[in-house]
Amino acid sequence: MSSSPGRTRTRSRFAVLAAATLLVGSGLTVQASLPAAAAADTLRAAAAQAGLFFGVAASPGRLNATVSREFGQLTPENDMKPDTIANSSGGLQNTGNADTLVNYAQTNNMLVRGHTMVWHSQAGALQGQSQAVLNNFIGNALNRWGNRIAYWDVVNEALEDNNTGRRRNQWPHTMNRDANGDGDTFDAGDTDVIRDSFIRAKQVVQAGGLTTKLCINDYDVEGLTVQGGTPNRKANALYDIVRNYRQYIDCVGFQSHFNDNPNSIITDDLQANIQRFADLGVEVHITELDIDDDLSNNDIGAGQAANYRKVVRACLNVARCTGITVWGIADSESWRASERGLLFTGGNGNYQKKAAYTAVLDELNKGRGTSPSNPPSNPPSNPPSNEPSNPPSNPPSDPPTSTPPNPAGCTATVSLNSWTGGFVATVRVTAGSAPVSGWSVGMTLPSGATVTNAWNTNRSGNSGAVQFTNVGHNGRIAAGQSAEFGFQGTGSAGSLTPTCTATA
Ligand code: 9MR
Numbered sequence: 001m002s003s004s005p006g007r008t009r010t011r012s013r014f015a016v017l018a019a020a021t022l023l024v025g026s027g028l029t030v031q032a033s034l035p036a037a038a039a040a041d042t043l044r045a046a047a048a049q050a051g052l053f054f055g056v057a058a059s060p061g062r063l064n065a066t067v068s069r070e071f072g073q074l075t076p077e078n079d080m081k082p083d084t085i086a087n088s089s090g091g092l093q094n095t096g097n098a099d100t101l102v103n104y105a106q107t108n109n110m111l112v113r114g115h116t117m118v119w120h121s122q123a124g125a126l127q128g129q130s131q132a133v134l135n136n137f138i139g140n141a142l143n144r145w146g147n148r149i150a151y152w153d154v155v156n157e158a159l160e161d162n163n164t165g166r167r168r169n170q171w172p173h174t175m176n177r178d179a180n181g182d183g184d185t186f187d188a189g190d191t192d193v194i195r196d197s198f199i200r201a202k203q204v205v206q207a208g209g210l211t212t213k214l215c216i217n218d219y220d221v222e223g224l225t226v227q228g229g230t231p232n233r234k235a236n237a238l239y240d241i242v243r244n245y246r247q248y249i250d251c252v253g254f255q256s257h258f259n260d261n262p263n264s265i266i267t268d269d270l271q272a273n274i275q276r277f278a279d280l281g282v283e284v285h286i287t288e289l290d291i292d293d294d295l296s297n298n299d300i301g302a303g304q305a306a307n308y309r310k311v312v313r314a315c316l317n318v319a320r321c322t323g324i325t326v327w328g329i330a331d332s333e334s335w336r337a338s339e340r341g342l343l344f345t346g347g348n349g350n351y352q353k354k355a356a357y358t359a360v361l362d363e364l365n366k367g368r369g370t371s372p373s374n375p376p377s378n379p380p381s382n383p384p385s386n387e388p389s390n391p392p393s394n395p396p397s398d399p400p401t402s403t404p405p406n407p408a409g410c411t412a413t414v415s416l417n418s419w420t421g422g423f424v425a426t427v428r429v430t431a432g433s434a435p436v437s438g439w440s441v442g443m444t445l446p447s448g449a450t451v452t453n454a455w456n457t458n459r460s461g462n463s464g465a466v467q468f469t470n471v472g473h474n475g476r477i478a479a480g481q482s483a484e485f486g487f488q489g490t491g492s493a494g495s496l497t498p499t500c501t502a503t504a
Helices: 005-025 043-050 065-070 096-107 131-148 193-208 233-244 270-278 304-316 355-366
Strands: 053-058 073-076 111-118 151-156 213-218 251-254 283-291 321-326 344-347 350-353 410-419 422-431 439-444 450-455 458-460 465-469 482-490 499-502
Touching: 043 053, 043 065, 043 355, 053 065, 053 111, 073 096, 073 321, 096 111, 096 131, 111 131, 111 193, 111 213, 131 151, 131 193, 151 193, 193 213, 213 233, 213 283, 233 270, 233 422, 251 270, 270 283, 270 304, 270 450, 283 304, 304 321, 304 355, 410 439, 410 499, 422 439
Parallel strands: 053 073, 053 321, 073 111, 111 151, 151 213, 213 251, 251 283, 283 321
Antiparallel strands: 344 350, 410 422, 422 482, 439 465, 439 499, 450 482, 458 465
16 A cells, blocks of 8 residues: 655656657657656645645644645644634634644745634634624734735635535524525625625735635535535535625635545546636635545445545646645544545654555646546636725625526526626526426527636537537426526626526
8 A cells, every 4th residue: 555755756757757758659749748847756746846736734743744745735724713713802812833833834835724714613712703703803813824824714614514505504604684585695784604704804805915815615515416416506505605705705625525425425527516616716725635445335436546536636627726635644643534534544753655645646747637528727818806995795796687487497597797808607597397307598698798618508609699408417407496507708798688498
């Protein structure tokens, strides 16, 4: 299972050499996709060559030589959580361990991810407090470490378990108010702890001229689907949050604690899901990666090393997937030691590399690229950047436009997120009083608007009258239920009026 550093280095360089020789020997030119540099022999160096960070979660007691050698980014596993550093008015306390970690990262040229501010768990003295107190804590935490923290998890785990797609029914989310009872929190007088916390964080970042990026982080949001091909409603709900509040949110964390739970498996549409978030213009990170070594109950079937390879490849293939963090160094020191989910065995600084380590290093050394079944990212040439200096308390997204309800068949609604020169449209298809087994949505784009990219749909046409039909996994919709697809375009979308037809 394990290999010494020397053996790993020799093998990696040899593999690259062999690949290059093969191509030249067969009369082909060496492709640009081959790594230009020699294969790196640490995770942090290999990741840096590929243009992303590879990090680890740790506590001060685990800061041994392996950490700074192998990892280019550090997340405090527990030491920046409110139950350690917040008092009941949102002031800071007990920041010693957090300072130790930030100092260590700075000394060793590692990025830091702050973890975490607004969370139902480990809230300590913040538990049950008001948005004003949360806002105070957000400001204090951001300002204490400033640009020494590259990314902050402002909101963590806001969505319920069991793939319901709902927000948690626990503080702080129970503070949300729908003042006029219209089913959303977008009106004057409404509050939404996610939006309001991000608005506060963005104000602090702007007021202080900070470069810190503001992230939302969650688990079981990694694939477009969960086991059995069911749509991942939790991922879709996170996507809606990021789309609606895009102007305050810079990055999305997929925790990626993969295990046998039907909602926590590695699905083949992981890359497509990373891509659709990236297409909103945010950075995507794999933030808490560990992979159960006993996946006998799920439908993946491959070993741990192959599963690690799959996850790393999915990130590498999306340009805006800019970092991967494993949730600990060695199995024995993990929060789920019995599942042996990490890259090293051993403990207390005396670590041995597992096959999963070698697989990750090898995959990182192959660099970025695209697989044929997953087209490259087509990011907006002019991504939304309209962050106001004084953000409004109302949401940034345009209100949905809709077709009239249809008794049977289906209806479609479009939500637009527009910026100068481009837009992202999210289309929700809802079955009427009977289930549908396929659907087709048509709409006419105004002149000058062109679709450049679409996901979760097949489309015909790029401008004028454009038709979108279901793909394999989202054609069947139960009565009253919905599926979503999206597309990105250049120009102005105007107001789109979709028509929906149920197909056989
Ligand atoms: O790994 C952390 C463990 O040491 C703590 O006891 C636990 C307490 O809730 O939190 C663990 O980290 C969690 C992280 O903060 C958020 N996502 C899930 C992680 C694993 O439970």
